[in-house]
Amino acid sequence: xxxYLSIRRGAIATVLAVSMASPAFAGGKxxxxxxxxxxxxxxxxxxxQVVVRPGGVVHETIPARYxxxxxxxxxEPERVIARTxxxxxxxxxxxxxxxxxxxxxxxxxxxxxxxxxxxVHPAKYATQAQTVVVQSARTVHERIPARYxHRxxxxxxxxxxxxxxxxxxxxxxxxxxxxxxxxxAGWVQVSGKKRCN
Numbered sequence: 001x002x003x004y005l006s007i008r009r010g011a012i013a014t015v016l017a018v019s020m021a022s023p024a025f026a027g028g029k030x031x032x033x034x035x036x037x038x039x040x041x042x043x044x045x046x047x048x049q050v051v052v053r054p055g056g057v058v059h060e061t062i063p064a065r066y067x068x069x070x071x072x073x074x075x076e077p078e079r080v081i082a083r084t085x086x087x088x089x090x091x092x093x094x095x096x097x098x099x100x101x102x103x104x105x106x107x108x109x110x111x112x113x114x115x116x117x118x119x120v121h122p123a124k125y126a127t128q129a130q131t132v133v134v135q136s137a138r139t140v141h142e143r144i145p146a147r148y149x150h151r152x153x154x155x156x157x158x159x160x161x162x163x164x165x166x167x168x169x170x171x172x173x174x175x176x177x178x179x180x181x182x183x184x185a186g187w188v189q190v191s192g193k194k195r196c197n
Contacts, residue, residue, distance in 0.1 A: 047174070049171050055166070061162050064157075080142070081144050083140050093127055095125050096128045100125040103119070104121055111141070
């Protein structure tokens with residue numbers, strides 16, 4: 001049906017073009033009248049979703065976490081040392097016999113006359129200082145306990161790792177105007193012979 005209308009419109013347009021171009025046909029009897037009509041294009045707004053950014057997998061590196069710990073460390077081990085204790089002495093004073101009691105003979109002058117006399121020589125004593133050992137020297141073994149200290153050091157609490165994260169696509173709705181029907185022009189017959197006069 002549309003093909004028929006198109007052919008008919010084409011024929012009418014040809015006839016009208018020839019009639020208007022040829023002065024010989026002017027002033028003849030009117031059989032039918034046609035008017036040219038224009039139909040504007042028809043548009044509508046459609047909404048469409050478009051991908052602004054595609055989705056995918058993102059690999060993210062998480063750095064390692066560190067911490068500090070305090071631990072006891074040996075500074076100096078236990079040991080045994082030998083220590084010499086000197087002797088303890090003191091000075092004592094004692095009376096000693098220097099010369100024993102004795103009887104002897106000696107010359108004396110008695111009334112101006114030299115006389116041999118028997119005499120007694122008493123014992124002779126003297127005070128003598130002497131150092132005595134109160135406690136002998138000795139060697140003792142002394143145990144020195146170990147010495148400890150504290151040391152702080154950095155340790156890895158959680159090592160670095162890489163994780164894969166799914167990133168969804170970013171979709172946006174955009175509006176655009178589309179042509180529903182294009183603009184057209186054609187000829188329509190005017191009804192009634194009076195309209196042609």
